[in-house]
Amino acid sequence: MEHYIVSARKYRPATFRTVVGQQALTTTLKNAIANNHLAHAYLFCGPRGVGKTTCARIFAKTINCLNLKPDGEACDECESCRSFNEQRSFNIHELDAASNNSVDDIRSLVDQVRIPPQIGKYSVYIIDEVHMLSTAAFNAFLKTLEEPPAHAIFILATTEKHKIIPTILSRCQIYDFNRIRVADIVEHLQYVATNEGVEAEPEALNVIAQKADGAMRDALSIFDQVVSFGGGRITYKGVIENLNVLDYDYYFRLVEDFLAGRVNHAFMLFDEILNKGFDAQHFINGLASHFRDLLVSRDSETLVLLEVGSSIAEQYGEQAKRCPLSFLYKALEIANECDLNYKASRNKRLLVELTLVRLCQLTGIVPKPEDEQIEIKPLVAVPISAVVQEEEPAVSPAPEKSVLEPRKVSEPTPTPIVKPTPETLLTPKTISVRAPQNLSISQAEQPRISTENVVTESEPVAPERRELFTVAQFIAAWKQCAKEIVDQAHTTNTMLNFLPEQVKEEQYKVLVVNNLQQKALLENQPAITARLAELLKNDFVTFAIEVDTTIAERTAFTPEEKFVKMQEKNPDLTHLRQQLGLEL
Numbered sequence: 001m002e003h004y005i006v007s008a009r010k011y012r013p014a015t016f017r018t019v020v021g022q023q024a025l026t027t028t029l030k031n032a033i034a035n036n037h038l039a040h041a042y043l044f045c046g047p048r049g050v051g052k053t054t055c056a057r058i059f060a061k062t063i064n065c066l067n068l069k070p071d072g073e074a075c076d077e078c079e080s081c082r083s084f085n086e087q088r089s090f091n092i093h094e095l096d097a098a099s100n101n102s103v104d105d106i107r108s109l110v111d112q113v114r115i116p117p118q119i120g121k122y123s124v125y126i127i128d129e130v131h132m133l134s135t136a137a138f139n140a141f142l143k144t145l146e147e148p149p150a151h152a153i154f155i156l157a158t159t160e161k162h163k164i165i166p167t168i169l170s171r172c173q174i175y176d177f178n179r180i181r182v183a184d185i186v187e188h189l190q191y192v193a194t195n196e197g198v199e200a201e202p203e204a205l206n207v208i209a210q211k212a213d214g215a216m217r218d219a220l221s222i223f224d225q226v227v228s229f230g231g232g233r234i235t236y237k238g239v240i241e242n243l244n245v246l247d248y249d250y251y252f253r254l255v256e257d258f259l260a261g262r263v264n265h266a267f268m269l270f271d272e273i274l275n276k277g278f279d280a281q282h283f284i285n286g287l288a289s290h291f292r293d294l295l296v297s298r299d300s301e302t303l304v305l306l307e308v309g310s311s312i313a314e315q316y317g318e319q320a321k322r323c324p325l326s327f328l329y330k331a332l333e334i335a336n337e338c339d340l341n342y343k344a345s346r347n348k349r350l351l352v353e354l355t356l357v358r359l360c361q362l363t364g365i366v367p368k369p370e371d372e373q374i375e376i377k378p379l380v381a382v383p384i385s386a387v388v389q390e391e392e393p394a395v396s397p398a399p400e401k402s403v404l405e406p407r408k409v410s411e412p413t414p415t416p417i418v419k420p421t422p423e424t425l426l427t428p429k430t431i432s433v434r435a436p437q438n439l440s441i442s443q444a445e446q447p448r449i450s451t452e453n454v455v456t457e458s459e460p461v462a463p464e465r466r467e468l469f470t471v472a473q474f475i476a477a478w479k480q481c482a483k484e485i486v487d488q489a490h491t492t493n494t495m496l497n498f499l500p501e502q503v504k505e506e507q508y509k510v511l512v513v514n515n516l517q518q519k520a521l522l523e524n525q526p527a528i529t530a531r532l533a534e535l536l537k538n539d540f541v542t543f544a545i546e547v548d549t550t551i552a553e554r555t556a557f558t559p560e561e562k563f564v565k566m567q568e569k570n571p572d573l574t575h576l577r578q579q580l581g582l583e584l
């Protein structure tokens with residue numbers, strides 16, 4: 001078997017010139033050497049894998065080179081250089097502080113420092129992960145750092161500069177290493193691939209570079225991994241599968257859905273993404289980045305901020321042209337909001353789905369029912385049974401905009417723009433812009449919908465849905481419904497004050513205190529039921545409304561009321577609640 005060397009080692013730079021992505025820094029170091037302005041201690045800071053130790057080694061080699069080249073690089077030919085390249089030089093000492101962080105370790109290092117080098121001018125001491133040294137070790141080291149022998153140079157490397165005590169910082173020349181840019185990593189990977197005879201798609205290398213997050217060492221190890229996986233070929237498909245990266249394509253398709261208001265497609269795509277094992281928050285972050293990338297693609301000036309390969313960049317440019325600026329701003333905001341609320345949310349899937357709904361409503365375009373073949377419709381579909389059993393089918397379409405906060409009149413409402421997407425070109429009829437409707441579920445103010453109409457509207461509903469849900473999910477959906485009823489405060493309050501309890505499977509029961517509350521709920525029951533069915537993806541969900549006068553006799557029955565009672569006794573509670581951001 002052939003001796004295999006990992007790429008990160010095989011392609012470790014041996015000269016300043018070949019260090020990738022740290023040009024400003026390497027130039028400064030080279031100049032310092034050329035002008036003989038050497039400090040006794042350097043601190044190399046920066047994330048892992050960006051070349052700190054590599055630069056330290058090159059530095060050690062270069063200052064000891066007996067025959068420096070005019071461009072400031074080591075000659076790689078003299079005895080000192082060769083000993084460095086063959087890793088047998090006595091002029092370099094490396095200490096990994098992560099595993100040798102005791103006072104004794106530092107003392108034995110300090111003892112070595114006194115001995116001058118036999119060949120070359122300098123002994124270089126590299127202390128990696130220097131922030132890991134114990135306080136006692138730091139102190140033991142401090143004296144040597146203050147008065148080092150002329151031949152000694154210390155290079156301290158750390159990923160965590162803030163952990164270095166000020167007395168050390170003040171004695172070092174500090175160099176901050178940057179994360180390596182994606183384009184630089186891609187270029188280097190391309191070089192390695194060519195050298196290794198590996199065929200690689202540029203998009204694939206791009207994904208590797210992004211995954212490496214600015215660290216060349218990581219990029220090269222991922223590279224090795226995908227090479228062995230792909231049998232010497234690196235393809236975009238292979239890479240996203242192997243690295244478990246979410247395909248850009250999903251985001252492109254989702255934005256098309258947002259632009260066309262296709263909630264159902266967006267839900268199905270999200271489901272597919274979850275089924276592939278991706279984390280919902282990861283997905284939301286990716287979506288936010290996608291919006292950001294679309295935003296920077298709109299302008300040739302900001303285009304440089306787009307860190308993707310050329311063919312995908314083209315795709316970004318094309319989609320960005322069709323996204324109104326107001327849409328992108330708002331979409332970024334919504335995605336960011338979801339990310340912020342994610343940790344606190346108890347029903348994370350619902351949170352993301354609501355976010356998708358909001359995004360689909362941004363352009364104000366609502367596809368007609370035939371376009372919505374799958375589950376969710378932007379309008380609350382009223383089950384036929386609910387309509388038939390009532391004499392007066394006083395049923396209102398539910399608030400399509402209710403998930404969004406009501407629009408302020410003064411705000412420049414983004415004009416619903418129907419951009420010629422393939423869909424709209426093919427079926428221009430399916431896009432309709434709804435006139436602003438009453439945002440409440442209030443039936444009194446709504447134009448009554450005849451049974452006939454309801455039937456035709458409900459017809460396209462596919463097979464009945466019956467997804468499992470937990471009591472908690474039901475309650476969350478219930479609260480969601482309550483909040484969507486915009487101008488019936490009484491109904492909203494009743495719904496929030498009286499949470500249903502499970503009777504059996506999808507059957508729930510809500511106990512209220514008086515007839516007024518019962519009436520408020522009864523009037524909205526069909527719409528609420530339909531909305532619950534939609535949110536829970538279950539057409540069998542029902543709830544009964546009963547009056548239980550015994551509840552009224554209890555002093556406090558809702559968390560709010562209990563809280564108010566406690567508050568009366570202890571006013572500090574309000575303050576505490578605000579400070580901790582607690583919800584009841």
Ligand SMILES: [Zn+2]
Nearest residue numbers: 065075078081
């Ligand atoms: Zn040399």
